[in-house]
Amino acid sequence: MYEKFIDDAKNMGLNVLDVMAYKDSDLVFERHIEREGLREIHSVSKNFTATAVLIAQSEGLLDLHDPIEKYIDRLSESKAYEKLKDVTIYNLLTHTAGGSEGVLFSAQRAALDTDDWLKVSMDLELVYEPGERFCYSNSNYYMLSLVIEKAAGKNLLEYVKERIFEPLDIKEYHWESCPYGHPFGASDLYLYTKDMVKLGLLYMGGGVYAGKRILDEYYIKEAISPKVRCGKTKMYGYSFWIENDDAYYCSGTYGQFVVMKKSDKTVVAINSLEKNNYDGLLELVLDTFCR
Numbered sequence: 431m432y433e434k435f436i437d438d439a440k441n442m443g444l445n446v447l448d449v450m451a452y453k454d455s456d457l458v459f460e461r462h463i464e465r466e467g468l469r470e471i472h473s474v475s476k477n478f479t480a481t482a483v484l485i486a487q488s489e490g491l492l493d494l495h496d497p498i499e500k501y502i503d504r505l506s507e508s509k510a511y512e513k514l515k516d517v518t519i520y521n522l523l524t525h526t527a528g529g530s531e532g533v534l535f536s537a538q539r540a541a542l543d544t545d546d547w548l549k550v551s552m553d554l555e556l557v558y559e560p561g562e563r564f565c566y567s568n569s570n571y572y573m574l575s576l577v578i579e580k581a582a583g584k585n586l587l588e589y590v591k592e593r594i595f596e597p598l599d600i601k602e603y604h605w606e607s608c609p610y611g612h613p614f615g616a617s618d619l620y621l622y623t624k625d626m627v628k629l630g631l632l633y634m635g636g637g638v639y640a641g642k643r644i645l646d647e648y649y650i651k652e653a654i655s656p657k658v659r660c661g662k663t664k665m666y667g668y669s670f671w672i673e674n675d676d677a678y679y680c681s682g683t684y685g686q687f688v689v690m691k692k693s694d695k696t697v698v699a700i701n702s703l704e705k706n707n708y709d710g711l712l713e714l715v716l717d718t719f720c721r
Contacts, residue, residue, distance in 0.1 A: 432459040432698075435718045444711045446685065448623040448701040452631060453694065468604060468620040469701050472682030475605070475619035476571045477629055478590055480523055480669035482578055484649040485593045491581040494520040498573060501580040508552035513560065519577060521560045522570040523668045524657045528556035532567035534616065536683075545609035547572060564660040568616035571669075572608070575615030586613040597644045598632065600625040617682075627699035629680070630688040634697050654678045654690075677720035685711045689719045 432451055439446045447469070451459040486492050492501070499505045499515050508514050513528055521527045533554055534547060542550065551569035558565075575586040582589045587605045595603060603625070606618035628639065633654065637645040656665035656672045665672040672678045680688040685702025698719050704711050 431718065432461070435714065436461060436463070438714055438718075439711065442707070442710055442714065444685070444702065444707060444714070445704045446700060446702045446711075448699070450623055450627050450699045452627065452634075452697045455631060455635065455695075462623075466622060466624075468602060468622060469686075470618065470620050470682075471626055471686045471701070472617050472684060474626060474629075474680045474682040474686045474688060475615065475617045476669040477680045477688070478594060478619060479571050479574050479578075479586065479615035480653065481594060481629065481632075481645065482586060482590050483519065483523060483574055484653060484668065485645055486578060486581055486589070488646055488649060492519060492577065494518065494523065498522065498577060501577040502548070502552075502573065503580075504548060505552060507549070510553060510556045513556040514552060517556075517560045519574070522574050522577070524666060525564050525566050525570055525660075526561045526658055527565075527567070527570055528558040528560050528562065529554050529565045529567055529569075530557040530563075532565065532569070534568035534572055536617070547608045547610070548576065564658045564666060566660070568614075571616035572612075572614060575612050578615075579612065585611075586615050594629075594644065597642055598625070598628040598639055600628065623699050623701045626686070626701070627688060627697060630690050630697035630699060634690050634692075634695060673716055673720040677716075679715075679720065681712070684708065685715075687712075687715050689715060691720060 447464045449461045495518050498517050517527045551573055578586045578589055604620040605613045607613050632639045633650055636647040637643055637650045653668040654670050655667055658666050660666045670678045676693050677691045685704040687700040689698045
């Protein structure tokens with residue numbers, strides 16, 4: 431199956447770089463088409479941010495139903511304050527804050543004429559009521575970085591290092607920050623594929639990795655349970671895309687994936703640099719490992 435996936439990707443002209451697979455927590459396949467290195471995992475970063483939020487909830491540092499105004503002091507400056515004041519951490523996690531367009535994606539950030547990414551996030555027009563509709567936006571997970579910083583008394587990277595990276599034995603990483611120095615919780619985390627896959631092993635293990643409990647199983651189940659519909663068939667949890675009752679996955683721009691299939695107890699990590707046919711690569715990944 432794994433060799434066939436690589437062959438199929440090659441035949442489709444897809445630029446897959448790494449494939450690693452675990453079954454029952456044992457490594458069963460590993461192939462590096464290009465030399466290993468720290469690779470940007472793009473929106474798979476959101477899964478690490480969401481996991482940090484769930485750990486913070488388990489520690490009593492925050493509650494998912496808290497309004498974000500409790501953690502973001504400048505919220506009253508927003509043009510959209512009357513609706514934004516009702517937005518909760520849950521809404522940020524599930525991309526249901528009320529916007530109709532996404533902001534702070536890579537090209538947008540490069541074109542900004544301001545260093546104040548929080549202002550950009552707060553001034554996004556909220557067309558819908560919080561919780562009414564899914565709209566994927568990097569601004570949601572950027573603001574979650576600020577929520578963690580306020581709740582934990584340390585920035586997102588420091589918190590993730592202590593609560594996730596060290597327990598998962600992740601030693602090499604890099605997470606880029608906004609111009610004001612806050613780690614960009616929506617993207618821009620760099621990991622080795624061998625470390626990216628560990629988040630999938632943590633979730634497949636019900637919150638336990640290498641015999642150590644990192645997160646209570648209740649929060650694991652909550653994260654991978656459908657919370658909101660996005661499109662005709664897709665469902666979204668807390669940063670996880672739910673393909674069906676048996677399979678869920680993390681996904682990043684250009685083809686970073688961590689795919690988990692419960693019935694097979696398999697975790698597959700794929701790192702790619704596919705700038706031309708992400709949709710084709712996604713369908714190949716889902717057809718091969720989820721369906």
